[in-house]
Amino acid sequence: xxxxxxxGLTIEAGGRRPIxxxxxxxVGRGEIVGLVGESGSGKSTIARSVLRLLPSRARVSGRxxxxxxxxxxxxxxxxxxxxxxxxxxxxxxxRSSLNPVRRIGDFLTERLVHTLGRPKAEAxxxxxxxxxxxxxxxxxxxxxxxxxxxxxxxxxxxxxxxALAAGPSLLLADEATSALDVTxxxxxxxxxxxxxxxxxxxxxxITHDLHLAAAFCDRVHVLYAGTVVESxxxxxxxxxxxxxxxxxxxxxxxELGAPRTIRPVPGRPPSLDDAFTGCPFAPRCPHTTERCxxxxxxxxxxxxxSAACHLLEV
Numbered sequence: 001x002x003x004x005x006x007x008g009l010t011i012e013a014g015g016r017r018p019i020x021x022x023x024x025x026x027v028g029r030g031e032i033v034g035l036v037g038e039s040g041s042g043k044s045t046i047a048r049s050v051l052r053l054l055p056s057r058a059r060v061s062g063r064x065x066x067x068x069x070x071x072x073x074x075x076x077x078x079x080x081x082x083x084x085x086x087x088x089x090x091x092x093x094x095r096s097s098l099n100p101v102r103r104i105g106d107f108l109t110e111r112l113v114h115t116l117g118r119p120k121a122e123a124x125x126x127x128x129x130x131x132x133x134x135x136x137x138x139x140x141x142x143x144x145x146x147x148x149x150x151x152x153x154x155x156x157x158x159x160x161x162x163a164l165a166a167g168p169s170l171l172l173a174d175e176a177t178s179a180l181d182v183t184x185x186x187x188x189x190x191x192x193x194x195x196x197x198x199x200x201x202x203x204x205x206i207t208h209d210l211h212l213a214a215a216f217c218d219r220v221h222v223l224y225a226g227t228v229v230e231s232x233x234x235x236x237x238x239x240x241x242x243x244x245x246x247x248x249x250x251x252x253x254x255e256l257g258a259p260r261t262i263r264p265v266p267g268r269p270p271s272l273d274d275a276f277t278g279c280p281f282a283p284r285c286p287h288t289t290e291r292c293x294x295x296x297x298x299x300x301x302x303x304x305x306s307a308a309c310h311l312l313e314v
Contacts, residue, residue, distance in 0.1 A: 001068050002026040003170055003202035004050065009062035011045060011226075013055050015272025017280075019045050020226045022062070027170065027202040032193075034217035034234065035206045036249070038269045041223040043206045047172040050204070051083055066170060084115045088163035092175035094155035097162075098147040105143030108162055116166060130161035134191055153184035157191065164195065171196065171203045178207070189216055210249045214238035219305070222246050225270045225280035232305035242307040244285045279310065287311055 004027040011020045020042045027033045035043045048054060049064050052071050064071040066087060074082065091097055098107055105127055112123035124143070131139035134157040147155060156176070163171060173192065177185040193216070196203050207213050213220045214234045222230040222237070222245065230243040241247040248265040267284035270276075279285070282292040291310050299306035300313055 002065075003029050003031075003067060004204065005063070005065040006046065006049070007063040007065070009046070009049060009064060010060070011049065011054065012059045013057055013272075016275040017270075017272060018226055019058075019272065020049075023223075023226070023228055025221050025228065025231070027204055029169070029202050030197070030200040031219070032196060032203045032205055032217045034213035034220040035204065035223060036208065036210050036213045036220055037223035038208065040269050040271065042226040043223055044174050045226075046223075047089065047174050047204060047206055050087060050170070050172060051089065052079055080115075084111065085166040086168055087170045087172065088166070088168040089172040089174060090159055090163050090176040093179050094152065094159040095147060097159050098155065100147050102146075103143065104145050104147070104150070104158055107158070108143070108165060111162075112165055126165065127161070130164055131158070133164070134158075134161045134195070135187075136161075151184075152180055153187065156180060156184075156188050160188075160191065160195070164199070167199075169201060171201050172206075173203060174206045175208070176205075177212075178209075209253070210238070210246070211253055211255075222249070225274075225276070227280060227308065228299075229281065229309070230305070230307040231299075232302070232307075236304040240303070242302045242312060243281075243309050244287055244311070245281050246307075248284075279308075 006023055006025045009020055009023045010018050012018045023046060025033065035046060037043055050066065050071060054060065060072060066082060071082065105124065108127035108130065109123040112118040112126060113120055127143060128139045131142055136142055136157055177188050180188060205217055214237065217234045220232060220234050220237050221228050222243065224245050230237065230246045237246065241250060251263045252265055254262060265284055270280060278293040278295050279297050282288045297308045297310045299308045302312065
């Protein structure tokens, strides 16, 4: 059984097109799966659907299974247990997760005491252990500090420690390193990799950086306009992208070493007011044919996975 299975997930919320359209993916225990795409492609919505954090007006179909349990059909009590102990989320900006007038120790122990029923002394000891586990020096004194006394990188470590507090089996990392400088980003990624491997966690890693996803993840799903356009093992996808959008993302990313021309993806990312009768990438694709504008492409098997492009159809 997979740790996380998203099956045919479609979410509509009043736009001319769905936020997500027939999305399927899976995360196994001990595996890191990446979600890549431009802003508005639906990456964060997939992560939020795992915790059922969706707009009240959203119309949802499909299934989101965590260890076989359908999150979309859970009772309120079961959903609270899922959020409290089985799945944790790490957000992009750690300062948005912390109350600026409460100490770090309060942030780390609150869920342990009030949700999981741990004694205060035990919760405090656990908080110290977690801060030490994520590489914080002098963790005892950190518990007494306020968020404004810590750097961005240190706060990200605090947020990671909080995500691990209840011993979850699945981590959702939503642009968890995007707000950090490159040195701190590398340290944070190394920390996430170490913790994930030691605890055999499954991780859904969301980023807009395809190069980062290729280096950090085992498998990668590329999203465009709420649709998965390519799903491949990270190395194969990076070495030989099969969808024009994936190739476009790689072509517009700077690289160290031999200089090359950076070619941005033409046009603009679609909004929810843009409806498509054919391939959603057709207005920006350099290889568009008449068929691309009239018929939605279905996934085609390619090396290691699939890509949804008419150019690949036999």
